[in-house]
Amino acid sequence: MFPTDYEAVLERIDTIDPVSYGRTRNFVDGAVTKLSPYISRGVISTKQVLKRTLKRGYDPRKIKKFIQELAWRDYWQRVWISKGEGINSDLRSRQVAVNNLEMPSALVDAETGIEAVDRDIRELYETGYMHNHVRMYTASIACNIGLSHWKVPAGWMYFHLLDGDWASNTLSWQWVAGTNSHKKYFANQQNINRYCHTEQEDTFLDLGYDELSGTDVPERLLSTCLPILETKLPESRPPEIDQTRPTLIYTLYNLDPIWHKELDANRVLLFEPSHFKEYPVSANTIDFAVQLARNIDGVQIFSGEFSELQDAAGKSAIIFKEHPFARHFAGREEPRDWMFSLDGYFPSFSKFWRECERELTGQATLF
Ligand SMILES: Cc1cc2nc3c(=O)[nH]c(=O)nc-3n(C[C@H](O)[C@H](O)[C@H](O)COP(=O)(O)OP(=O)(O)OC[C@H]3O[C@@H](n4cnc5c(N)ncnc54)[C@H](O)[C@@H]3O)c2cc1C
Numbered sequence: 001m002f003p004t005d006y007e008a009v010l011e012r013i014d015t016i017d018p019v020s021y022g023r024t025r026n027f028v029d030g031a032v033t034k035l036s037p038y039i040s041r042g043v044i045s046t047k048q049v050l051k052r053t054l055k056r057g058y059d060p061r062k063i064k065k066f067i068q069e070l071a072w073r074d075y076w077q078r079v080w081i082s083k084g085e086g087i088n089s090d091l092r093s094r095q096v097a098v099n100n101l102e103m104p105s106a107l108v109d110a111e112t113g114i115e116a117v118d119r120d121i122r123e124l125y126e127t128g129y130m131h132n133h134v135r136m137y138t139a140s141i142a143c144n145i146g147l148s149h150w151k152v153p154a155g156w157m158y159f160h161l162l163d164g165d166w167a168s169n170t171l172s173w174q175w176v177a178g179t180n181s182h183k184k185y186f187a188n189q190q191n192i193n194r195y196c197h198t199e200q201e202d203t204f205l206d207l208g209y210d211e212l213s214g215t216d217v218p219e220r221l222l223s224t225c226l227p228i229l230e231t232k233l234p235e236s237r238p239p240e241i242d243q244t245r246p247t248l249i250y251t252l253y254n255l256d257p258i259w260h261k262e263l264d265a266n267r268v269l270l271f272e273p274s275h276f277k278e279y280p281v282s283a284n285t286i287d288f289a290v291q292l293a294r295n296i297d298g299v300q301i302f303s304g305e306f307s308e309l310q311d312a313a314g315k316s317a318i319i320f321k322e323h324p325f326a327r328h329f330a331g332r333e334e335p336r337d338w339m340f341s342l343d344g345y346f347p348s349f350s351k352f353w354r355e356c357e358r359e360l361t362g363q364a365t366l367f
Helices: 006-014 018-024 036-040 046-055 060-088 115-127 132-145 151-160 166-177 189-196 273-278 283-293 306-313 349-361
Strands: 247-250 266-271 300-303 318-321 332-334
Touching: 006 046, 018 060, 046 060, 060 166, 060 349, 115 132, 115 151, 115 189, 132 151, 132 166, 132 189, 151 166, 151 283, 247 306, 266 273, 266 283, 266 306, 306 318
Parallel strands: 247 266, 247 318, 266 300, 318 332
Antiparallel strands: none
């Protein structure tokens, strides 16, 4: 489902249908792009996707929904940059009606009885992908029906996603749980049947919206657990650094094969154990990153801390890309590619998007 060869990734960008996307994206079999694992891993940027798509001759007004969704990615990242660690707890208001700080075991076991959700959780375990709408259903079942606080189930989903992106993940969970939005998000069985092509009745979600928010936790969701999430990093030796050349650092969030491609440099993919202890990801995700790193000429993989890499680098100048997870790195920080030049905190996506649209109007000069 997710090839790792760079040419195949570019081909995927060139074959998306951004017009049909706008009409069908909410359906599980809609024209979604499946680009997020590559964007999250920093192989390609949102700007690169937009630029290549516009080059194919699309009128931005006709593919607004698609550009808007790409902008959500940048928006959440901007919120993270502004709020820092603040996104790790309830951002704007406390989550109300919380019964537990775990998550329903039925979700972990893919046995909620909601066919579409169970099927896609199994697929998530297998492929590392889940459709956006099903992510919303899953989060709503965990937080708003099962009354779990969002933090544990968000970490569980992040662990399994190949596209795990801490900002998109935690802030979307918070959006569903009502801590980063005005109200909680609910979906009933009718909604799920429509977008997932199922025909289920008599489930715990087979209710009207006015009934859903006030019901007791269904029997199926009463049992809760703390999923065990541990990352196994590849074995490695300290990197061999030629101190006369600069050292480029790659991470799970920066696997861009064309970054300084022509530079004569040491290239190290750094997996920090301390990071993965706090933000664990699955073996599938690590393996995906290792495969993607094959697009980077001469890259060495190092499972160790930044300070150890610094010691090995000695006089070699360290260069890395800006990212909230790289704040403890020292050396030359370079900016990443954003779609729009907006900076700072926007309290709502609509305010952010208004400014994006202003920039888009002059897109011929922008790109
Ligand atoms: C509970 C929950 C958790 C999520 N966790 C993550 C996560 O860890 N990592 C992640 O990348 N996305 C996350 N998302 C956002 C969204 O679900 C995925 O980006 C999207 O499903 C990726 O699939 P795609 O590339 O086929 O998306 P498409 O629908 O084809 O969208 C194209 C691109 O637009 C961006 N995009 C689309 N929808 C969103 C969105 N709602 N928020 C931010 N960017 C978006 C992505 O970069 C995506 O690749 C989460 C959403 C929810 C509701």
